[in-house]
Amino acid sequence: QKHLTTKEIGKNIIHFNSIDSTNSYAKGIADKTPSGTLIISEEQLSGRGRLGREWESPKGDGIWMTLILKPKFPPSEGGKLTQIAAASVWQGINKVLGLKSLIKWPNDIVINGKKVCGILTEMSAELNQLHYLIVGIGINVNNEAFHNTIADKATSLFLEKGEKINRRALLCEILNAFELLYDSFVKEGTLKESLNICRNNSAILGKEVIIQQGANQAKAKAVDITEEGLLEVLTEEGKKTEILTGEVSIRGE
Template identity: 50%
Template sequence: LGKKVEVHQSIDSTNNHLKRNARDYPDEMIVLSEEQKKGRGRLGRSWDSPKGAGLFFSMLLRPRITMEESFKITGIAAAAVAEAIEEVTGLPARIKWPNDILVQGKKVSGILTEVSGEPDGINYIIVGIGINVNTPNFTGELKDRATSLYLEKGEKVSRKELFVRAANKFFRFYHGFTREKTLGEVHGILENRSAVLGKEVIILRGEEKKQGKAVEITKEGFLKVRYESGEEEVLSSGEVSVRGL
């Protein structure tokens, strides 16, 4: 892989760990843990991180980009993870904009991107990736919404192979982006693998709930939705729920 990887047996959260050590750690450092005691998801949710079953890792990045440009990093990570999953397992991986990877309509992976800095220049970005690799089962409300690569494929999947491939791809796409300042081939991957394009979606933003049709993934990796009124909006973040999946 050619990157510095720090491996922990147990940690609260790999994102938290990088945040605490951001000052002392080098650019592009990766922290991976076999389990997380306080794995975090988006919007204050938790991320189940039991020992041995999943892949939990975070990357520290210090690109010279603006806050606005940093929104593209989640798309870059989603494209890398989806491609890596499909290459390693043969399972079709779709991207539910902006940060979920689905297999057969259920979530196998999530990405938590955290940015520190000012609008015109960021300090650092932490990209955290969680993948349900060999999770044997899901209970409660997760049962209908989450799955693992093991459950879909019917056999164990190499976590190491998946990690190396996902990280390699991520850095290839990411370096292309920091060089060219465009998404490049990532844009096509986000479009082709989109689980929401052409579908009716519900956009949840805080208390606000709107329904529209996902009509485009823009060159910036944002989601364009068209409402019944004909009005269009480009979303750069916020929670999007997909109907009828």
């Protein structure tokens, strides 16, 4: 399916040849832009990753995009959008390329242990009112190589599949999937379908992981992703706890 079949998601598209960051741009216009608006750019001059990292976004190689959403739910639900986005990208990659990627909770998609997509969800809220959510998605699509510093951690769909990928077809598939998963979340209030995908295609469930929180590190076993979209782990002391997406990095053993 090469067409967009959505009613809201991506109906309004703002396309750039070059921009600093689609997330930053989205923040600037979100208040006066309808929900579902998509910002997409051929390149980003200062693409941002989680925890203040830089996101390499070379011209024409990737899908560097941000969705602006204005759902009517409390700010505490915001993080769940990352799970919805991850499930949508997983579906898109699976349908268009026939590749089985893995979702590395909370916000990465990996193939053969290397990162092919990262998601950065940000929000603006005041008191208990959500103004908007912005869901930034960066997918390495046709990149032929990466800078030295990330070459051993990053990959692209082209490198994994061995052929150039039609970005438009992939984009449509992801947006179509996103709208279905997002709608069911907004209507039913549960992450059900997204969680199925995130659980069944997880890079970390059942495995030993290292949880890095600021300067602290702890070993644990990843056991489940909860209905709230949190990671449930079993600590070395045998205690079950839930990890918030915020400031953690998960590393495989």
